[in-house]
Amino acid sequence: MKEQILQLMGTIIKLSIQHPEAEDLLIKAAARLKEFEQRFSANAEDSELMKINRQAGIAPVKVDQELFELIKIGKEQSLIADSALNIAIGPLIQEWRIGFKDANYPLPEKIQSLLPLIDPAAIQLDEKKQTVYLEHAGMAIDLGALAKGYFADKIIADFKKAGATAAFIDLGGNVLTYGAVPQRADGRWRIGIQNPFLPRENYVAVVKVQNESVVTSGIYERKFDWQGQSYHHIFDSQTGYPIKTNLASLTIVSGESLAGEIWTTRLFGRSAQEVLAELNQLDDIEGIVITTDQQIAYSEGLKGRIEL
Template sequence: MDSELMAQRHVMTHHALGTRITLTIYGNQYFGLLKQSMDLIDHFEDQLTVNRDQSEVMSVNQGAGRTPKMVSPTTYDLIKLAVKYSRENFGFNALIGPLVKLWKIGFAGAHVPSDREIKQRLQLIDPYKVLLDDTARTVYLEEAGMELDLGGIAKGYIADRIKDLWEENGVPAGIIDLGGNLLFVGKSPRRDDGQWIIGVQDPQLHRGENLATVREPACSAVTSGIYERFLIKNGRRYHHLLDPRTGYPLETDLSSVTVFTDQSVMGEIEAKRLFFNGEPLADWEKQPGNRGAIFIHNDESMINVGF
């Protein structure tokens, strides 16, 4: 344990990206990076949000079916990454917005749509109808009514950029918490081996109450789960994680999957890959950048992968 560094712990909170942001940095000389990091988060939110009328992603959506829109290199690269994994058709889909807005689970007006309505919306979430021009750096959604939403990977991407900033400035230890999306930097001052103790949320309890803990060197921890937003209709429970392959909530006996990866943006993608798969994938933890995963079923039974 590094008691001296422990005493130089600085925390800053902020509300952005639709969630509570908490940044923790160790080392008095790095305190100024907290404000810089919050400014960076606000900058990316201005570019990527779909919760305001104006942003680069909203300009793409407003041009759907009409005209390609040029975006900044950062936004283009993230859209390209999102489209690439959306086309793998494992459950992650950055075009799913029209379907989410049809069901409205977790929001006022939530209801169970008709089969016909769902089939109509499925036409608007095809990732192959996104045209990307690397030379012009433009994005074009071919059908009017299509929508890009990078909410499924933006937090991970932004966390990685904050980590870059901290590492460039020599930060010895820190925790980036973007609404439960965690990224650990450097060596934990709490332990002689420098490993971080990471809690895995108990899906049946309040946020912050853990069912398991993991010890790992600096890494990202991202969870996909269905326990926070749902709709009950005629005695049936419909959770918010919609399957873009069917248009309906994913049928699963999983409550959550938490993945531990080198990059937070890949944690976002891989958490969804494993959750939609419903069970561990052979040799998943042996792939570069993947550390391990914890599957929690509705009955709270667990499967550990890579630990």
Template sequence: MGTRISLSIVHPEAENLLEKASHMLADYEARFSANNSKSALMMVNQQAGIQPVHVDSDLYDLIQFGKKYSLSSNLALNITIGPLVKLWKIGFTDAHVPEQKEIEEKLKLIDPTDIKLDADKRTVYLTKKGMELDLGALAKGYFADKLKSFFQNEGVQSGLVDLGGNVLTIGENPKYEDGYWRVGIQKPSPVRGDLVGVVLVKDKSVVTSGIYERSLKVDGKKYHHIFDSTTGYPIENELASVTIVSDESIDGELWTTLLFMFSPTAAIQYIDSIPGIEALIITKDNDVKMTRGIVPYVVLF
């Protein structure tokens, strides 16, 4: 999954459950990956413009969820972004700034209305050749929620699922009297573990996304991996990172993506109006902004 994974639970059969969880993750990665030519997702991409592809129910559900929010968010989230991601290749050794003509060609292939879903047959069809789905903006959250459900169904009452920037807590932390988990909030820096502070949570998800995670520098200009589907270039605004606290991890993934289309102030105001979702934003000037509900639970260093 391109990141460090850490799973920790309190349970008499912990080792056995953790082994099963690791097999679950390997299975998800094998089927949902946009970089594995033999994955189920890539089968859908390879048949773009040719024919519908029958997929497993979990993959179908995630694609359906992704299409819904790609359409309703005015492309702030866009699961058809694959051709653009693979054109720029930011985060890979051959990353480069494409020609404008190349970008314009790829923009024709990133329209989520061109995803045709058949619920009865459970098929996915991309109507244009060259289209590619990329579920990277949602998949880790989906996997984390599935792991939490698995652990809880097995009787786990305390644990931590950490999928590299995506942390999901189960119950209370047995190491602290107050029962809160301390989840670090990364500074907008490529150095892992360089924290601006911690957020205290119980039985919640904490997801952080930032422009520092993968970037490319060319002729003094820095390009990051979060794209604007209308221009084909990385989004340009004052946001450096977004952290979302929510009940479910997939909601955290969704909102860390959607908020990158807002200004810092507008993003906080918007999330303040949504029950059950809290946000902490760090600007490029290292200014920290928080929703009202999260303030008592954040300790800044």
């Protein structure tokens, strides 16, 4: 297998593929990921997404078909009752800045003033014209909770179309596998699950997968300490503060990477017990929960596929 490592989207990206023209396909994949970053970034002033945000309350913006598609999926998922996913969360993210050098603790009145601006129902989509309009000035879409999964699915689709026999994508901890891993008799890839209480590359478990994605969301990745309290980057749209949860991390194993992104964020506002109960009722979606008191549990469908 040929491998390429890139530094993009603020993370390390690893691409591997088994194909006679692997090198050429890896170059094309890297170019496509750079294009995606340019289009979907909520932090680059000149991205296509930022054009929408800058025109909030002013005018609809015509966008590329893929950006429109992900915003549409994101809006639908954000409007589901009890979902912790909200693509209109941009104003809160920019105010708290958790994960950035200038992170700060906003004044309560500032948070209150932002709550009316994070309503996903106020994102207007015109399918015919391919336009996106944010109804109120100050609104901002942030696709950070979904974008990597969407990109991974698109790259794997390209690899499949080109006739790859095996491929592996790691977009900074968001993993998608295709085909059988060449050096294993059972053909399954081994994916390490990060221990949320130790530095990167320390794994608490290994899960075996094939033609599946492994996506982890956790409160350990981006944190901000203020007056003896620690705040993470996953927000409660009702309060404007980070979600209160006993989850340290939630990993979803699914067929598509975007599904993994959706479910890790959607379920994050619930207790570990509620998350497991939900996972055990979902078809083709499995998961691993690690609690803040260092307990680990997983859904029934992963039995026999996990090594602790």
